[in-house]
Amino acid sequence: MIDDDDPSAFQRNLEALKSKYPLIYLRLAAIAEPESRLTGSIEDGDLNLDLGHTKFYGTDAVSFTEKQLADFRRAPSRFYMDPPPLHEEPSQQQHYVSLALYRHFSARKIPALPIDATPDGGFLLVYGIGLGFHLPELFELPVRGIILIEEHLEFLWHSLHLHDWAGMLARIDERGQHLRFVIGPEPDVVAAQVHWYMRGQGFGLLDGSYIFRHYSSMLLDKAYEDFREKLPLLPISIGYVEDEEQMIWSGTMNLIGHDFLLMDERPRTVKDIPVAIVGSGPSFDRSVEVLKRIRDQIVIFSCGTGIRPLLAAGIRPDFHCELENSYSTYIQLKAASEQFGGLEGITLIGATTIYPLVAHMFRENVLYFRDSVSSTGLWCPDRTGIYGTAPTCTNLALRASEILGFREIYLFGVDLGTRDASQHHASASIYHHDEGFRIGQETDPNKRMEIELPANFGGKAYTNVILHWAKMMMAHSIENFSFAKIFNCSDGIRIPGTLPKLPQAVRLHVPPGRKSAILARTKSELRPKRAGEMAPVAETEAVRDGFGDYYERLQTLIADSIENGIGFTEFYDAVSPFLKETGESRFQTVYRSVNIGTLMMCFQIGYYFYRRVPDSERGEAMTVFLTALSRALATTSGAIDSLLARMVEATHRLAEDHSPERLISLVTAGVD
Helix, strand or coil: CCCCCCHHHHHHHHHHHHHCCHHHHHHHCCCCCCCCCEECCCCCCCCEECCCCCCCCCCCCCHHHHHHHHHHHHCEEEECHHHHHCCCCCCCCHHHHHHHHHCCCCCCCCCCCCCCCCCCCCEEEEEECCCCCCCHHHHCCCCCEEEEEECHHHHHHCCCCCCCCCCCCCCCCCCCCCCEEECCCCCHHHHHEEEEEEEECCCCCCCCCCEEECCCEEEHHHHHHHHHHHHHHHCCCCCCCCCCHHHHHHHHHHHCCEEEECCCCCCCEECCCCCCEEECHHHHHHCCCHHHCCCCCCCEEEHHHHHHHHCCCCCCCCEEEECCHHHHHHHHHHHHHHHCCCCCCCEEEEECCHHHHHHCCCEEEECEEEEECCHHHCCCCCCCCCCCCCCCHHHHHHHHHCCCCEEEEEEECCCCCEECCCCCCCCHHHHCCCCHHHHHHHHHHHCCCCCCEEEEECCCEEEHHHHHHHHHHHHHHHHHHCEEEEECCCCCCCCCCCCCCCHHCCCCCCCCHHHHHHHHHHCCCCEECCCCCCHHHHHHHHHHHHHHHHHHHHHHHHHHHHCCCCCCCHHHHHHHHHHHHCCCCHHHHHHHHHHHHHHHHHHHHHHHHHHHHHHHHHHHHHHHHHHHHHHHHHHHHHHHHHHHHHHHHHEEEEEEECCCCHHHHHHHCCCC
16 A cells, blocks of 8 residues: 555656556556546545446445455465376377376376465466555465456556555566556457467466456456457467477578568558458358459458369469468369469468478469567568468468558458358368368367357357467457458358458459559569578578577576476476577577477476475476476487488588479478
8 A cells, every 4th residue: 555645656656667568657647537536535444436427346445355355365266277188109299298297197196176275376367457455465476477457547547546556566576477467448359468468478387377356347257258268279389399390491491492572561552452361161152253253353362271262163363371381281282283273373472481392383472481480580580570370371361461551351261160060161172172181170179160159240150279269369460450441251250350241242343454553563562582592501500509509508407407306486487598589699589489389388287297296296296397308308409400400401402403303302302
């Protein structure tokens, strides 16, 4: 609490926020006279917030909060992770860590919840700041991250007059915690921001996180429901080292093997012609005649498997978007090309990490650096890349169309789900014409349409884990980056930030010849790059040496931790500098991108076991965990060193012989 008679306390609190949360500070400083006002006093026991039409607290602020805190102390609301999957035949490094722990504790049953009231947890989520009397006590919880979610900014403004925020923020810093504010009017956006914050610094310690709900409102209740709905997506890995190895290889081969146009986020001219983004959702079949009618008046972006239904209907897209680095992408494109007369006239928009032979199939390639992946940290000038292009090609097409300057966008077949769970894709898509794709759709648990969500045109639709994630990323991208009006003509799940529109209602008025002129201008605004220009061999040699030192230091830390018998969170903190986005080495972003996904999954696995065995066995559990982690890192270190050696050799060979045949040989058979 602060002295009500000290007017400077409010200013000290504002200044404390200014240094750490400048945007929040600016919004608070702009409040001249709030719509609500404080009434009563703490001394008289009637402090409240007058909203104009009613009092905010049913009793008074202090007693209301004291009862809430008493209930919370008795039975705190927390959420826990599901048991790590057991892979008897591991294929990824975190599988080996999980297997080692399961085998070590095979003689005992590992409970679903911690066996004692373990107080520590990854996060504290507070739904509602109100007047803030609950915050001083909650801030003392042993958590790593605190997320404050509020609908009304002026509630925080009032709390600055009542509490020592400057002191609370200082203590949060002293304890090494991190605090985030999520203040906004849209439940979907609020829930998405909470989700992404939790996938950051404390991602490995999600188990046992706390939730405190201070007050109820339509926005906070819906944001909480959305968060619970997205909870199954929360522990999904942010990457795997095996995947990142392929990203580095494919990224390098694309940069040294092809001339291309570079797409980055530099400002471009606004294009006065609409765009159709076409996926392979089941509603494509009901849109195809509309697309035939408008194809000369609209720039068409096909997305991944969406190209086959378009070509089958005799519609040739202007741009084709690809994201994945898998060989199957090349196979399905090759089959479509052979069946429907080639890919001439279609410009590829692809991540630099796509399977290298995909770019070889197109006469004109637009490549971009995807955010957060290892090859971006290695080769991208700004080391960050373009955000929001994953996890599906429809996410990429939306971001690309916005970046290129298009401001009127129509979504066709971008269902991100289905009304009928048995109808998962368009009838002409590869999923109905290739046995491997069909079986994969039916057997992969992440692809089962089992999540019920509101549909675009009302009612309910069904989606899966991956498409649910795509919808969440798309909504976040629209909220943060879009200046376009986006019409959703798909009959799947509702996408926040888009306007539902029946395909038959689309009417366009574009002058003849305008489309070709706009396409020419769009490509002219992209910077041409020569093969090898952005991937000099000296950098590959330097990063190889850096990786060797990186893993050696990690192994030394693990050995010292085993010898000294340190606890789990102490070890977690010791590893944190290895996973920072920047560091002393200019390659820190690369080291982080390669390792953070696998390490965070290993931490989730280790933390799960560590919290569910008695104190007397935790030292033993740590030794098992650290030993398995050391083996996994040794395997990773060897694989990375071998990969980078191959990349150096491939760069030299392509410099000597830059023929397509040499590229195909290197990609399909390695450099040996």
